[in-house]
Amino acid sequence: MPYIRKSARSWAGIALIAVLSACTPAANTPSTTSEVPSAAPPHSQASDKPAAPPAPAEKPVQQEQADVVLVGSELEGLYLARAAADEGLSVKIIDPRPAFGGQVLQGEMLFLDAVSDGHGKSLHQGRVKELFDGFKNGKIRKLAEFEQYFAKLSQGIPVEQGVSLEQVGAVQGPDGREHVKAVTYTAKDGTRRQLTAQTWVENTDSAELASKLKVKRLPGLEAFYGQERIEYMSAGYMMKFKNVDWKAWMTAFNAMSDAERRKKFGTAYLSESYALVFDGVTKAYKASDDRLFLRGLNAVYQRDGEVLINALLVYDINPADPASVQYALDLGKKEMPLILEHFRKSLPGWEKAELNGFPAHPYIREYNHYETEYTLQVSDMLSGRMFPDNVSIAGYPLDLQGITSNKWGIEMGRPDKYGMPLRSFLLKGYDNIVMAGKNVGSTAIAYGSARIQPNTSLAAESIGVLLAQLHASGKPLTSVTGDDLAKLHQTLASKHGIKLTGVVGDNKLAGWTKEELRKLDSGEINYPSYKRK
Structure with missing residues (x-):
């Protein structure tokens, strides 16, 4: 596994453990401790040393359960939560941040980047379209108006702020993938809780959940710029x-x-x-x-x-x-x-x-890229590639914001439109971890386009509908079939007005050789300045 830059987290707590509930005595199991006679000698025979104070009792762990649990309250993942809840699933949000709303509400990143194809046609679909329409027509511009929109997205969904994740309990499934069964965390009031769920969603901008799993970090911008030290977009x-x-x-x-x-x-x-x-x-x-x-x-x-x-x-x-x-x-x-x-x-x-005041948090553009079931490439975007497991139709230039060695940043090409597959939102090696929003699986260069909100918000909503569709069978997202996807796409089109099939993107790479495509994906070729011979 490549080197991962150390953060405030300690890797000592990352190893997966068995679910605590499996080893905790049931509440109605009689204790035998009081039935055993004391082995201490009579007082007259006791040592002159004072008895050690009894060890403080460990706080009991409260048990909770939900169908879907989001870790973090970033906007993109909230579309998954809303869709799943509306389809009848029980959903809960636990957020390590002290306040709700992530990049948008706490970072006050209220300038929304619209997404259109190469012909100027808007690509906004699903619930996120309401937000962008409101922004465009001036009805959703101020923080209070964004807060009202977030409140509508999260209405009826339990949210806990300021939690601290302690332990992740996982077991290995029959296909060799890990399955997270429970997470133990400490609530803001100090209460310890163990939450079990069928599906977990990484929805933070600092990989609070994923960093506690067996993950493989993909090369970041440091590889593109040829520097050894890991550095993220500004x-x-x-x-x-x-x-x-x-x-x-x-x-x-x-x-x-x-x-x-x-x-x-x-x-x-x-x-x-x-x-x-x-x-x-x-x-x-x-x-x-x-x-x-x-x-x-x-x-x-x-x-x-x-x-x-x-x-x-x-x-x-x-x-x-x-x-x-x-x-x-x-x-x-x-x-x-x-x-x-x-x-x-x-x-x-x-x-x-x-x-006019100051934001409570920076606008975070990028953190580690972790390996997913499929990693989106630059060539996927510029060729207008569509996937059988499309969960979004995306667009936007490959916009790499600056780092210290290149403060202005660089643009690596402008796709027409392209598909985003379900597999790019599924953490590799696990059967029930969804990587929402900026955690999408892409190379560091492809991320310049994939990261934009409408792209991953639509994907999250689609996945929320799919989770409800699979719920009765208990089938994990990693086992979806062609029939499952056909049903999903039909439901999205008929019930939600979301079109993910029959879409064709302009192929700007027609005739490129395999070697040229390899160099494009690795960053050796900068598409805007490359002259094919």
């Missing part, structure tokens, strides 16, 4: 402002000629809702710390003078290390007054702008 620090006169900004912008705009703002786009790039402004800003970088703007107007911007990058952050995460927050918060002053001087309508 995290984002979401910037929040108020008292911005967006209308004045637009008026001044529209009054300029194209040449004047380029001279003052660089490449820039401004509408009633969005401000994009403005790299002439961001390039003129020098961050106070080398681990910070102000790249081109992704700004959204939230109404009432409030603006949210995704542009401040924080490099070399380990999502599984609380100290590293806190360092990112401290760096970003310290930098914000300086950026505000720069914007006041550089952008019309920003003269009276003020800071």
